[in-house]
Amino acid sequence: EYDRHLGIVNSITFFDKNRRFCSTSDDKEIPVDTKLIQNAGLHSIPTMTKSPTEKWIVGQSMDNRIVLFQLIDDKLRFAKKKAFKGHNVAGYACSVDFAPDMSFLTSGDADGKVFIWDWRNHKIVARWKAHDDCVIATLWHPHETSRIITGSWDNVIKMWS
Known part of the structure; x- marks a missing residue:
């Protein structure tokens, strides 16, 4: 049993x-096994x-960013200067x-859009x-890498090329 979170x-x-493993919660903490990542930002x-x-x-992240954590020497570190926006x-x-x-990195959003960012420059x-x-x-399709599958609250799944 793992009961470190104070939120959902x-x-x-x-x-x-x-x-x-690491987990996320509404308490804004990210425990990694037994180590805790906390950052006021x-x-x-x-x-x-x-x-x-x-x-x-x-x-x-709920502030409209995709935040990054890097695994270095068995430690997960928050890359606070890097984000996708x-x-x-x-x-x-x-x-x-x-x-x-x-x-590339992909995500949907609340307005029904799909975004693709360049991994290197975050644009x-x-x-x-x-x-x-x-x-x-x-x-992202694992073998046909020009294809992305999306799912929406409009009850539809689509495949894009």
Whole structure:
């Protein structure tokens, strides 16, 4: 049993070859196994995703940013100067996903849009109106890397090229 959170648990993500995990909660804390990441600048993070290389974990923050954590020497460190911005997710647990080669990051937003950012410079390289309601899920196809699947509160799943 793990009872370190003081608020509703939002997500759990395995990393480090599935030997460790971190979780997010409405208490704005991110415990990593037994270590706690706290930062006054962090907002609640309802979803987290690990990179294909497992060197990064990204979290969808309720302040309309995707925040980054880097795994260095078995420690997860908040990369406070790096973030992906430009979308509106406050109040929604919109998932984030990496392109299989880690060149891009994708997320939906509350306005029904899909965003793609360049991983290296954090700039938006594409965005489009995808659904009539919140795009809660985005997933990069693992083999057909030009395709993204989206799921929305409009009850529709779409595949994009």
